[in-house]
Amino acid sequence: MPEHESPIVTVDIVLLTLEDEQLKVTLMERTKEPFAGRLALPGGYVHTNTDQNGDDAARRIMTTKLGFAPSHMEQLETISGPTRDPRGWSVSIVYVALISREALASHSAIPLHLYPVAALPELAFDHNKIVRRAVERLRSKGTYSTLPCHLLPARFSIPQMHHVFELVLGVPLNRTSFTRKVSEMGILELAGKEPAAGRGRTAAQYRLKEEVSFFHRPLGDGM
Amino acid sequence: MPEHESPIVTVDIVLLTLEDEQLKVTLMERTKEPFAGRLALPGGYVHTNTDQNGDDAARRIMTTKLGFAPSHMEQLETISGPTRDPRGWSVSIVYVALISREALASHSAIPLHLYPVAALPELAFDHNKIVRRAVERLRSKGTYSTLPCHLLPARFSIPQMHHVFELVLGVPLNRTSFTRKVSEMGILELAGKEPAAGRGRTAAQYRLKEEVSFFHRPLGDGM
DNA sequence: CCAATAGTGTCTGTTAGACAGTATTGA
């Protein structure tokens, strides 16, 4: 009865991490047409014979292509249209995944290629636009949630967290206010001590409380 | 090459409005299997021969099933899985649309059925869950954006806006602070005067400035 | 002891909440 073909359905993953004080995204060189030889987001078809849902497909693709499942992953948006993929009318369910550079290095069996999101070459499909939107979302959520914490290792100090928020939001954040707010808000729990850092006093280590991942008021915006 | 069938791809629309001091959702009785006779969100297949993208499909479905395109519509999320639709592995791109009760009454050619979101019967597919998520999103965005304004007519007063935000967020909001913040924030522009209301002083009428639809800081949360 | 970084106390300016006052409308 439907007078139309079924669309192609794929999942694409924007895996972000911090390296050299920059947000970077994981890209892979395409080995097949279309866009063979071009850099692209890791992605693949939804497998209706095995995947239980989109999240499941995203995890499978991460594991297959990157060698691990990320600590944090959430759906960004779904992009679709007749011309974005030369193979036909396509639907791409896009996920944003965040991971610390350390976890990425230790978990991944496959050597990954990271590119600064601020200076990307021309990517396959509409992947430049997708990366831009993912970064916008991260920045936007960074003003009222703990999302950027997933760019840090599981255990981290408040100064590290402060630094990551400044990098992600791209504005300086008042150190005193940040520390006070984060401490009083009860979103962190102590996780041992003594990381034996370099110079100066060693910072207390914390871990995100599982239940809480959102602030009541923004952290960014001139703080 | 893909060892899997293509999924079914549909669009579902959560059209919300305010009536009798309550958030209500537009539902339609299904005429066909599966779930014939059950209430469901308006929705339909993506038409790959005509639709230019998901938004376009959503607009087409709105126009066909409800008789008009909504003033505000945004993508909520995409839900998928092998069992949510008995016809097979399905992908549903969900949109949230907001409209004022007045605009709904005047624009819609088709008589619509509104149901309070707080007390829904058992709906077809996973539509109860979808409505719940749409309402969560509206509430959440209501704390830091002007999204709930789209439940008002294009021209509205600050007291009306205050009332809508209280209804959506479910908490009392300080009247003085709300008025002051909204006024000083420069998100509204005067739109004539004299609506000739009932009792008491008549309120000034405003319209949302097009460019700005987000606040820098939340409106809700104990304001 | 010194430099460097972490954490805290306190002052100040800004902003939200409370509340009372003024303004404008219909009855």
Add this chain to the structure above:
DNA sequence: TCAATACTGTCTAACAGACACTATTGG
């Protein structure tokens, strides 16, 4: 003139920003 609603001024409490001071570490 009165009741009802819209708006505004002002006081106060809470909180963010600035900054200095203490604490802890390595050299």
